[in-house]
Amino acid sequence: MQQRTLPFTYRSLALASCLVLAGLCLLTTHARAGTANAADSTINKASWFPDTPDVPHFRWEQRPCPSCTELAPTDNWRKMVGLAGLHGIRFLLAPNDRAGMAYAIPPATIVLSPTAMKLSGCALNFVVGHELTHLALRHYDQDVVTLASLSHQTVTPGSSGDDVIQILDSDFPLALKMSPYWEAEEREADWAGSLLAAQACGCSIEKGAIAFLRSAGNEGGGIAAAHETDKERIRELKPFIPSAHILADSSH
Numbered sequence: 001m002q003q004r005t006l007p008f009t010y011r012s013l014a015l016a017s018c019l020v021l022a023g024l025c026l027l028t029t030h031a032r033a034g035t036a037n038a039a040d041s042t043i044n045k046a047s048w049f050p051d052t053p054d055v056p057h058f059r060w061e062q063r064p065c066p067s068c069t070e071l072a073p074t075d076n077w078r079k080m081v082g083l084a085g086l087h088g089i090r091f092l093l094a095p096n097d098r099a100g101m102a103y104a105i106p107p108a109t110i111v112l113s114p115t116a117m118k119l120s121g122c123a124l125n126f127v128v129g130h131e132l133t134h135l136a137l138r139h140y141d142q143d144v145v146t147l148a149s150l151s152h153q154t155v156t157p158g159s160s161g162d163d164v165i166q167i168l169d170s171d172f173p174l175a176l177k178m179s180p181y182w183e184a185e186e187r188e189a190d191w192a193g194s195l196l197a198a199q200a201c202g203c204s205i206e207k208g209a210i211a212f213l214r215s216a217g218n219e220g221g222g223i224a225a226a227h228e229t230d231k232e233r234i235r236e237l238k239p240f241i242p243s244a245h246i247l248a249d250s251s252h
């Protein structure tokens with residue numbers, strides 16, 4: 001996990017509910033299109049996956065990444081896309097780790113770094129599941145609603161989400177107020193992402209999230225942090241271990 005110190009700048013740039021990873025994808029990467037369109041449309045959303053919140057949709061500008069390259073999703077990623085109730089997710093490979101190990105860009109893009117691609121199979125699947133959860137539960141739209149409320153602004157559905165998020169760049173106290181909301185989103189992405197990896201890929205939480213967090217080499221937290229410390233994240237994931245085992249066993 002990367003240090004999430006002063007995450008508001010990062011969030012305003014990429015709204016990156018970022019996670020973090022490392023490891024090489026040991027799964028087969030098929031030479032398919034960069035988006036998970038076809039296969040995921042045949043997979044039903046998992047019945048246990050949280051409902052998409054009833055929050056307005058905001059407009060998000062496309063953020064071109066000229067230096068990124070298209071990344072073909074693995075079959076397991078495509079399964080997770082479907083289980084999360086998503087479709088048409090675009091995967092990109094960043095040229096370096098400068099913007100973080102992995103992050104989601106609203107409304108439908110996941111960027112993985114070279115370091116992320118070196119993670120073990122289940123650790124990488126957990127990271128992808130984590131980012132898919134951010135997109136599926138539209139945490140970026142939830143952030144706009146929360147930010148508008150905390151800053152006493154009125155927002156109109158369909159208006160620019162970027163404009164609201166940008167106020168964080170110059171409002172550190174507001175970022176501090178957002179921290180507990182971001183942490184709640186991260187906890188949700190951690191457990192739901194772990195269960196996506198379990199059902200789609202047969203990955204236990206021990207081999208996925210916990211292995212990743214123990215190898216990430218940082219403590220998380222920090223000023224106005226989005227993520228709690230890795231130790232705390234592991235503690236909060238432990239109640240989900242039995243459920244993940246059931247889902248992982250049923251995936252075989």
Ligand SMILES: [Zn+2]
Nearest residue numbers: 017018019189
């Ligand atoms: Zn996250």
